[in-house]
Amino acid sequence: MAKQLFEWDYAGFPGAKTYPHLFKPIQIGNLIIPNRIKYAATEENLNGRDGFVTDAGVAYMRERAKGVVGGLCFMQGVYMDEKRQGQGYVGQAACWDDKFIPGLKRIADAIHDAKAVAGFQLMDCGRVGAVDVEYGHGPSAVPQRLRIFRPIKEMTKEEIKEMIQQHIDAARRGIAAGFDVMEISGIVGYLVSNFISKYTNRRTDEYGGDIRGRMQAVVEIIQGVKAVCGPDIPVGIRLCAEELLDDVRGNTPEESMETYKIAEEAGVDYISVTLGWQESIYPVISRDIPMGNWIHLAKRAKEHVKVPVQMAYRLFRPDLPNKAIGAGELDIWEMCRSMIADPLMPKKVLEGKEDEIRHCVACNLCLARLFRDAPMTCYINPVCAHETNPEFTDPPPAQEPKEIMIVGAGPAGLECAYMAARRGHEVHVYDKRDTLGGTLNEARKAPYGDDELWTCVEYQKKMCEMAGVTFHLGSEVTEETIEDQMPDAVVLATGPVYPELPGGPHQNVVNLLDVMRGTAQVGEKVVIWGNRKPGIGCALHLARQGKQVTLVGREKTAGFDVNPSFKWRYLIYLRQNGVKVYNDCDIERVTPEGILIRTYDGYRIPVACHTIVNSDRVANEALKKAVQSEGIELFVIGDALVPRNLSSAVHDGYRIGMRI
Amino acid sequence: MAFDAEKEIGKVLRGLRAAQAEIGKTYYRWRQVALELAEDGVDPLQVGLRAAERFGKDIGKSMLPRLHWLKGEAAFLLNLGRAMAGLWNVDGGVATAEKGEKPTEVFIKCTRDPWPTWAKEFGVSMKEVALCREKMLKSVLEDVSIFFNIPLDLEVQKAIPRGEGMWLIRLYKKEE
Ligand SMILES: Cc1cc2nc3c(=O)[nH]c(=O)nc-3n(C[C@H](O)[C@H](O)[C@H](O)COP(=O)(O)O)c2cc1C
Ligand code: SF4
Numbered sequence: 001m002a003k004q005l006f007e008w009d010y011a012g013f014p015g016a017k018t019y020p021h022l023f024k025p026i027q028i029g030n031l032i033i034p035n036r037i038k039y040a041a042t043e044e045n046l047n048g049r050d051g052f053v054t055d056a057g058v059a060y061m062r063e064r065a066k067g068v069v070g071g072l073c074f075m076q077g078v079y080m081d082e083k084r085q086g087q088g089y090v091g092q093a094a095c096w097d098d099k100f101i102p103g104l105k106r107i108a109d110a111i112h113d114a115k116a117v118a119g120f121q122l123m124d125c126g127r128v129g130a131v132d133v134e135y136g137h138g139p140s141a142v143p144q145r146l147r148i149f150r151p152i153k154e155m156t157k158e159e160i161k162e163m164i165q166q167h168i169d170a171a172r173r174g175i176a177a178g179f180d181v182m183e184i185s186g187i188v189g190y191l192v193s194n195f196i197s198k199y200t201n202r203r204t205d206e207y208g209g210d211i212r213g214r215m216q217a218v219v220e221i222i223q224g225v226k227a228v229c230g231p232d233i234p235v236g237i238r239l240c241a242e243e244l245l246d247d248v249r250g251n252t253p254e255e256s257m258e259t260y261k262i263a264e265e266a267g268v269d270y271i272s273v274t275l276g277w278q279e280s281i282y283p284v285i286s287r288d289i290p291m292g293n294w295i296h297l298a299k300r301a302k303e304h305v306k307v308p309v310q311m312a313y314r315l316f317r318p319d320l321p322n323k324a325i326g327a328g329e330l331d332i333w334e335m336c337r338s339m340i341a342d343p344l345m346p347k348k349v350l351e352g353k354e355d356e357i358r359h360c361v362a363c364n365l366c367l368a369r370l371f372r373d374a375p376m377t378c379y380i381n382p383v384c385a386h387e388t389n390p391e392f393t394d395p396p397p398a399q400e401p402k403e404i405m406i407v408g409a410g411p412a413g414l415e416c417a418y419m420a421a422r423r424g425h426e427v428h429v430y431d432k433r434d435t436l437g438g439t440l441n442e443a444r445k446a447p448y449g450d451d452e453l454w455t456c457v458e459y460q461k462k463m464c465e466m467a468g469v470t471f472h473l474g475s476e477v478t479e480e481t482i483e484d485q486m487p488d489a490v491v492l493a494t495g496p497v498y499p500e501l502p503g504g505p506h507q508n509v510v511n512l513l514d515v516m517r518g519t520a521q522v523g524e525k526v527v528i529w530g531n532r533k534p535g536i537g538c539a540l541h542l543a544r545q546g547k548q549v550t551l552v553g554r555e556k557t558a559g560f561d562v563n564p565s566f567k568w569r570y571l572i573y574l575r576q577n578g579v580k581v582y583n584d585c586d587i588e589r590v591t592p593e594g595i596l597i598r599t600y601d602g603y604r605i606p607v608a609c610h611t612i613v614n615s616d617r618v619a620n621e622a623l624k625k626a627v628q629s630e631g632i633e634l635f636v637i638g639d640a641l642v643p644r645n646l647s648s649a650v651h652d653g654y655r656i657g658m659r660i
Numbered sequence: 661m662a663f664d665a666e667k668e669i670g671k672v673l674r675g676l677r678a679a680q681a682e683i684g685k686t687y688y689r690w691r692q693v694a695l696e697l698a699e700d701g702v703d704p705l706q707v708g709l710r711a712a713e714r715f716g717k718d719i720g721k722s723m724l725p726r727l728h729w730l731k732g733e734a735a736f737l738l739n740l741g742r743a744m745a746g747l748w749n750v751d752g753g754v755a756t757a758e759k760g761e762k763p764t765e766v767f768i769k770c771t772r773d774p775w776p777t778w779a780k781e782f783g784v785s786m787k788e789v790a791l792c793r794e795k796m797l798k799s800v801l802e803d804v805s806i807f808f809n810i811p812l813d814l815e816v817q818k819a820i821p822r823g824e825g826m827w828l829i830r831l832y833k834k835e836e
Binding site: 147599600601603604605606607608 | 666669752753754772781
């Protein structure tokens with residue numbers, strides 16, 4: 001008999017009317033899940049280096065559990081071997097001994113407190129593992145493509161049997177900890193997918209060979225885990241629908257579909273569709289990939305198996321899964337990053353508060369941090385990984401309400417504004433532009449998905465409205481304005497300034513913002529000065545208009561300010577668009593023909609061009625003295641303090657808003 | 661005949677950068693071989709120091725034909741300092757030599773050193789990077805001192821063998 005763990009009634013909620021397919025129940029194995037929402041397993045590096053669950057990890061999960069409004073909430077994949085070859089992240093939760101059960105139980109309990117269904121994930125990171133030991137393990141010793149990963153030792157048959165048993169034992173511990181659903185992770189090049197792929201499995205024994213042989217270890221894992229889970233705890237698996245490893249002769253999509261059928265035969269109760277490997281040269285989840293790009297893979301999966309099919313991958317808007325579920329192409333909407341960025345995302349959808357969602361901008365900083373052994377951080381959500389700290393989650397009211405003048409309605413100013421207003425301050429935001437958003441108005445025009453960055457401003461605008469912030473747009477703040485208003489505190493969020501190029505004003509030098517706005521005259525051959533993200537965005541914008549573009553800058557690599565999990569995309573796009581790049585260089589002089597650049601070690605290169613676009617930024621000193629000389633409390637945030645990126649603007653704004 | 665200066669310089673520079681990138685890697689690959697062939701229990705630092713000594717002596721000998729005493733002691737020391745700074749520059753680093761307060765001293769300043777990055781890639785400790793650099797430079801001085809009959813020495817005043825590295829070295833004539 002199928003059972004439901006918690007009662008939920010969505011009938012009175014507006015989201016259930018707008019997205020009816022998301023808020024109807026589904027049966028998985030013998031469990032009824034009240035809706036179609038799942039927070040997918042997510043490493044966050046918040047556990048101890050010894051694999052024990054921490055308060056930070058529990059608090060992180062507690063927030064996400066509230067978000068799924070009764071749906072599935074999965075904890076991160078656990079590693080299962082004492083030798084730690086399966087451990088892919090320094091702060092990954094462990095489950096190789098019963099001693100980990102009490103900590104894991106805290107997570108299951110936190111999920112249940114929110115009346116959500118608690119999911120446990122078994123994840124041996126295989127080729128991407130061994131983060132703290134010398135060698136990783138795998139079906140065959142295929143060298144690593146990416147140097148950051150450890151060399152692999154081929155597993156003996158005994159070791160394979162041991163690994164299968166480790167999955168079974170860990171599943172038993174997960175059940176003992178109180179989890180309701182069991183999942184085997186075969187995602188992005190971890191051990192399960194290493195066995196399945198012909199790229200990494202070159203064995204000739206019963207664990208290798210054709211697709212059935214390569215699935216043998218997986219089948220034994222499924223059967224063993226099913227046996228300990230019994231009829232009441234559904235078992236699912238995450239499997240690649242497309243490996244995107246054609247360049248190294250990985251599996252074909254047909255073979256991948258075969259793995260779905262074999263997993264179903266072996267007894268899984270659902271399949272979660274994944275794609276791509278860490279080692280694949282194709283992007284899958286970065287901002288340059290349109291939302292909903294991969295949903296056809298769920299449809300394909302549904303054509304091959306009968307068990308419910310779940311999928312994530314850039315499904316950042318509820319209309320996409322709602323439509324797919326309605327059309328019978330998907331059963332459950334999985335989310336990872338949307339709920340890193342806003343833990344309550346699906347709850348807000350249900351409550352009809354979509355304009356209150358802080359949207360993920362698909363920058364992959366969260367991932368990049370994990371690979372650098374750092375705790376998770378979100379580019380756009382300053383609270384992420386600070387869930388234990390009430391100062392972050394619920395900043396206390398200001399002890400002494402103040403009148404605050406915020407100069408600049410860009411992301412830094414807006415973030416600070418709503419936070420300060422929420423805490424009881426009277427907040428006035430000024431901007432000389434007559435629109436909100438500051439330089440993001442121009443930045444969003446860069447190609448490859450940057451328009452999505454604008455969601456940040458939309459969210460902030462809504463938050464400001466709700467908090468009662470007063471806007472003074474089209475109104476430039478001068479020293480006199482400050483003298484007249486005499487606020488209690490001033491926050492300068494004025495954005496950066498663009499210093500002149502060497503040799504004084506030049507006729508053929510234009511500003512980045514004018515170029516992005518389309519108000520500057522730009523010749524056919526263009527040099528962009530500044531190889532950080534704004535320069536890259538502009539270079540790609542112009543190259544796509546057919547201009548011949550050269551990017552020159554002081555940073556050692558272009559996109560120094562972009563996290564490595566996204567930067568590689570820009571480097572490829574620069575190449576594809578024929579942009580020539582000179583890193584680690586300065587402009588020695590502007591010449592009548594173009595510029596003379598100087599490498600860090602003194603070599604000079606003439607670069608001919610018609611136009612030079614200046615994207616180099618420095619801190620903005622304007623108004624600082626005026627504020628200080630009046631004895632007014634002063635804060636400087638965002639690019640006005642140090643030119644960085646959108647994330648720094650948001651984080652600066654939030655933190656000052658919390659403190660002021 | 662018209663030519664595209666940017667293209668030609670660019671080509672040369674790309675070649676130079678590729679060659680520079682191989683310098684450290686080649687050194688550390690050989691270090692690996694030496695350690696593999698060495699007896700069990702050999703201290704990798706001792707192997708590194710031996711190599712540094714060998715490199716330094718050889719480089720010192722190659723400097724002899726280029727150094728001269730024609731403009732006196734201060735100029736001699738400055739030229740030697742520049743030649744030593746040049747060892748970083750050919751590897752892709754940035755280093756200069758400047759006169760000190762006394763005519764018998766010169767400061768070699770390296771503001772960018774590619775070796776720590778290479779070492780990190782091969783799992784070599786930063787302590788080894790620093791000690792080997794010091795050993796190599798001291799070994800350069802051995803034959804130079806004898807040949808020109810001037811007692812030379814150096815002291816490492818600052819060594820930050822991390823990231824892009826940073827060095828300050830005082831090269832001086834020892835008091836008799
Ligand atoms: C920071 C981070 C950690 C992740 N950790 C796991 C994990 O532990 N297990 C797993 O199966 N997938 C993991 N994933 C993959 C996600 O569950 C998800 O499938 C993927 O991010 C695509 O969904 P999205 O576009 O909603 O983010 C992780 C992804 C991210 C970004
Ligand atoms: S770090 Fe970037 S990709 Fe990750 S959740 Fe936050 S906004 Fe999304």
